[in-house]
Amino acid sequence: MSKIISISPFNRVEGDLKIKVKIEDGRVADARASGTMFRGFEQILKGHFPEDAIIYTPRICGICSISHSIASSNALAAISEAFVPSKNGQLAKNISHATENAMSHITQFYVYFAPDLLNHKHAHLKYYPFVEKRLAQLKGESAKIVITERKRFLEILGLIGGKWPHTLAIQPGGITKSLGSSDIFRIHGILKQFSSVVESVLLGMPAEDYLKIRSVSDFDSAFSGDGNPASDLGLFYRFADEAGLITMGKGPGRFISGGCYPEADGTPYIPSGYLNGKASNISMEKITESIHYSFFDAPKSSSNPAFDTSLPKWDKPNAYSWAKAPRYNGEVVEVGAIARQLISGDPLIADFFSMYGSTVFTRVLARLHEAVKLLQKMSGWIEQLDANESYFVRNTLKERTSGIGITEAARGILGHWISVDDGRITNYQVITPTGWNASPRDENETPGALEQALINTTIEDEGNPVEIDHIIRSYDPCLVCTVH
Amino acid sequence: MKNLLCLHGLGCGGDTISLLNAEEPDLLTALEMLDINVAWHPSLSLEKGDDVKQICADFASGKRSLDLFIVEGAVPTGPDGSGRIYEFLDRPFLEWVRELAAVAEYTIAVGTCASSGGISAASPNPAGASGLQFMQDKTGGILGESYRSKSGFPVINIPGCPSHPDWILESLYLITQGKLLPEQLDYANRPAHFFNNLAHHACPRNEFYEFKASAEEFGQMGCLFEHLGCRGTQCESDCNIRLWLGRTGSCTRAGFPCTSCTSQNFPLPDINYFKTVTIAGIPKTLPKDVPKAWYIGMAGLAKMATPERLKTNAVSAHNKYRGKGEGQ
Numbered sequence: 069m070s071k072i073i074s075i076s077p078f079n080r081v082e083g084d085l086k087i088k089v090k091i092e093d094g095r096v097a098d099a100r101a102s103g104t105m106f107r108g109f110e111q112i113l114k115g116h117f118p119e120d121a122i123i124y125t126p127r128i129c130g131i132c133s134i135s136h137s138i139a140s141s142n143a144l145a146a147i148s149e150a151f152v153p154s155k156n157g158q159l160a161k162n163i164s165h166a167t168e169n170a171m172s173h174i175t176q177f178y179v180y181f182a183p184d185l186l187n188h189k190h191a192h193l194k195y196y197p198f199v200e201k202r203l204a205q206l207k208g209e210s211a212k213i214v215i216t217e218r219k220r221f222l223e224i225l226g227l228i229g230g231k232w233p234h235t236l237a238i239q240p241g242g243i244t245k246s247l248g249s250s251d252i253f254r255i256h257g258i259l260k261q262f263s264s265v266v267e268s269v270l271l272g273m274p275a276e277d278y279l280k281i282r283s284v285s286d287f288d289s290a291f292s293g294d295g296n297p298a299s300d301l302g303l304f305y306r307f308a309d310e311a312g313l314i315t316m317g318k319g320p321g322r323f324i325s326g327g328c329y330p331e332a333d334g335t336p337y338i339p340s341g342y343l344n345g346k347a348s349n350i351s352m353e354k355i356t357e358s359i360h361y362s363f364f365d366a367p368k369s370s371s372n373p374a375f376d377t378s379l380p381k382w383d384k385p386n387a388y389s390w391a392k393a394p395r396y397n398g399e400v401v402e403v404g405a406i407a408r409q410l411i412s413g414d415p416l417i418a419d420f421f422s423m424y425g426s427t428v429f430t431r432v433l434a435r436l437h438e439a440v441k442l443l444q445k446m447s448g449w450i451e452q453l454d455a456n457e458s459y460f461v462r463n464t465l466k467e468r469t470s471g472i473g474i475t476e477a478a479r480g481i482l483g484h485w486i487s488v489d490d491g492r493i494t495n496y497q498v499i500t501p502t503g504w505n506a507s508p509r510d511e512n513e514t515p516g517a518l519e520q521a522l523i524n525t526t527i528e529d530e531g532n533p534v535e536i537d538h539i540i541r542s543y544d545p546c547l548v549c550t551v552h
Numbered sequence: 553m554k555n556l557l558c559l560h561g562l563g564c565g566g567d568t569i570s571l572l573n574a575e576e577p578d579l580l581t582a583l584e585m586l587d588i589n590v591a592w593h594p595s596l597s598l599e600k601g602d603d604v605k606q607i608c609a610d611f612a613s614g615k616r617s618l619d620l621f622i623v624e625g626a627v628p629t630g631p632d633g634s635g636r637i638y639e640f641l642d643r644p645f646l647e648w649v650r651e652l653a654a655v656a657e658y659t660i661a662v663g664t665c666a667s668s669g670g671i672s673a674a675s676p677n678p679a680g681a682s683g684l685q686f687m688q689d690k691t692g693g694i695l696g697e698s699y700r701s702k703s704g705f706p707v708i709n710i711p712g713c714p715s716h717p718d719w720i721l722e723s724l725y726l727i728t729q730g731k732l733l734p735e736q737l738d739y740a741n742r743p744a745h746f747f748n749n750l751a752h753h754a755c756p757r758n759e760f761y762e763f764k765a766s767a768e769e770f771g772q773m774g775c776l777f778e779h780l781g782c783r784g785t786q787c788e789s790d791c792n793i794r795l796w797l798g799r800t801g802s803c804t805r806a807g808f809p810c811t812s813c814t815s816q817n818f819p820l821p822d823i824n825y826f827k828t829v830t831i832a833g834i835p836k837t838l839p840k841d842v843p844k845a846w847y848i849g850m851a852g853l854a855k856m857a858t859p860e861r862l863k864t865n866a867v868s869a870h871n872k873y874r875g876k877g878e879g880q
Binding site: 074075076077078079080082083084104105106107108111112115116117119120123124127128129130131133179180183205206212215216218219220222223225226227228229230231232233234235236237239242243244245246248254380382383455458459460462548 | 560562563564565566567568569570572573575578580594595596597598599600601604628630631636637638639640641642671672674675676677678679681713714769770771772773791795796797798799800801802803804805806807808809811813819822823824825826827869870
């Protein structure tokens with residue numbers, strides 16, 4: 069018995085995703101993830117002033133536009149003469165970047181991920197009524213609170229960046245706004261208010277206590293018990309256990325992080341690295357993109373982005389995605405909060421990973437856990453801001469050179485590769501997080517991370533394959549980024 | 553109940569993200585207040601795949617009435633006008649938009665991409681993207697100059713990159729209450745009362761502008777027009793009056809130049825947006841409707857009269873001047 073299920077458009081993800089799975093004997097035998105939309109930023113950017121990359125690239129994505137600003141400003145910093153950052157500017161960049169990432173994680177859980185828990189397949193589960201009461205889409209008690217509070221939290225971006233998405237405040241040498249003491253006071257206050265909401269609604273305990281939980285068994289005892297749990301995280305944990313989400317959707321088990329949030333001494337708060345059993349340094353030369361199954365044409369089927377000359381070819385035979393297939397050292401890797409937390413050596417996420425692997429639950433937990441940690445971290449950065457010091461240092465771009473700007477967007481490593489000649493962009497390549505996670509197959513026929521996570525999943529009811537929804541949204545895909 | 557259908561073409565999804573920031577009223581209150589039923593929205597709805605096809609097909613066939621048809625993002629026509637570069641529900645997205653626009657009571661383009669092509673249609677426009685009824689400042693787009701929705705209106709454009717949530721919700725308010733009149737649309741078919749101001753209006757740097765006390769670098773208080781590329785005096789929007797994100801900010805308040813993202817020709821080709829192009833010291837692009845000779849005369853006079861306070865503060869991060877004024 070075999071059945072093909074094709075879902076397009078796949079909703080509640082950013083952008084246009086098409087999923088095609090082949091089900092044999094109640095099990096996913098094959099899966100294909102396609103990005104179905106194309107704009108051509110890499111062609112559009114050619115010939116522009118390099119400074120204007122900061123205008124164009126944030127517009128790749130409405131949900132992680134600051135991450136693109138950071139990657140782009142890092143790329144411009146890399147092509148500057150003896151680059152000098154502003155200390156204040158770097159702190160303000162970290163604060164805005166962390167605001168975007170923490171907000172993204174929390175919104176994704178409540179608005180995009182949780183609604184699937186209310187699928188009728190789960191209606192018989194013990195915690196279903198509580199989930200319905202608190203997490204129903206746009207209606208649940210917690211969901212409504214979070215939708216309102218996320219906006220208030222984003223006022224931090226109004227104070228630093230003027231508007232969001234698509235602020236231009238983030239520049240290579242710092243930010244364009246000189247935050248005064250009134251701004252700093254308000255930013256700190258907004259953070260405090262939002263942190264309190266996260267504590268009462270998501271955690272059900274002070275963040276300080278939550279962050280003392282360092283193992284699966286501690287987590288289990290903190291969130292065990294009967295009846296209506298005191299927190300959405302606890303509720304989700306118990307529901308996930310009952311619904312089988314803790315072991316569902318295993319990824320490839322290899323991870324990369326590009327690192328982000330440089331501290332005053334330049335060391336990133338989230339380190340970069342490659343993890344395959346053990347952690348090692350990441351090397352940009354080992355990144356390649358395959359276009360074998362993508363709607364692009366190039367002399368070679370795989371190349372490093374610095375030398376990518378591929379051009380769109382919409383009718384390429386056998387191609388099935390506008391996404392290219394990035395590989396690290398030729399291998400499929402997973403990116404995102406789980407990659408960052410594992411590479412940072414977070415004990416709780418490491419313990420969950422060693423027990424269950426990278427699964428629907430561990431991916432979602434890693435995002436929420438990271439959001440809580442970021443809110444704590446931001447407070448320290450705000451305290452270091454100095455209203456009497458400058459926020460911007462002018463740097464001069466080289467006329468003819470190339471450089472790489474790497475950071476971590478909410479969904480994982482984000483890279484911008486730039487080449488300039490005679491003061492104009494000659495090549496600009498972008499590899500986005502969902503490019504890594506939702507990539508098509510490469511020339512060796514190896515499926516991408518999300519495709520691998522779907523393959524072998526047991527589908528209980530072919531007429532209602534909600535397992536596919538859980539797995540896909542556990543990756544928090546952003547297709548507008550992917551198919552730039 | 554008015555049925556609303558929203559489709560996303562070539563764009564970043566940023567207008568929806570911006571819409572989620574709506575307040576006074578917030579999005580959910582506004583939908584309730586305006587009695588709008590969201591039949592389908594790519595980011596907010598539960599339906600996917602074939603169910604979406606059914607919803608769109610029911611609207612296209614007239615089985616359900618499509619009161620409000622919103623498109624966010626540009627519509628690709630490539631290759632060769634076929635639109636096949638972007639397939640949606642097994643057909644070119646272009647065909648769906650034309651078919652649904654034909655039955656819609658009102659067709660609304662949200663964001664600069666849907667309105668006039670925007671970033672998604674920037675040169676060399678690899679996807680052959682276009683706005684619904686404009687391609688930059690040329691009328692036509694994918695629906696043609698003569699297109700009128702069933703209400704008799706052309707496509708109502710609510711540009712901005714992103715569009716302000718107030719602009720979107722207030723337009724829906726006017727439309728659903730029958731209070732939007734054809735003469736309230738401007739030359740770009742935008743509801744004029746949002747777009748007949750300038751981003752310059754209520755900019756806190758206005759006194760610096762008046763006396764030509766200009767910032768020389770980012771992070772300084774002075775006007776951004778003379779050196780740093782600001783287009784706020786040309787940009788038709790009320791950003792600095794209305795403000796963004798809980799009324800906390802705007803582009804110029806955050807210290808970077810307005811790029812005039814509500815303009816039909818955004819983004820301009822071959823321009824360094826962060827630098828003012830000057831000819832003999834005079835900005836090449838002058839404030840809207842201001843004659844060149846007049847500008848030169850006024851700017852010259854203003855510079856002769858610039859108070860010390862503004863000269864000092866213009867190039868400072870915060871008010872640095874400590875002098876006492878007359879009458880104190």
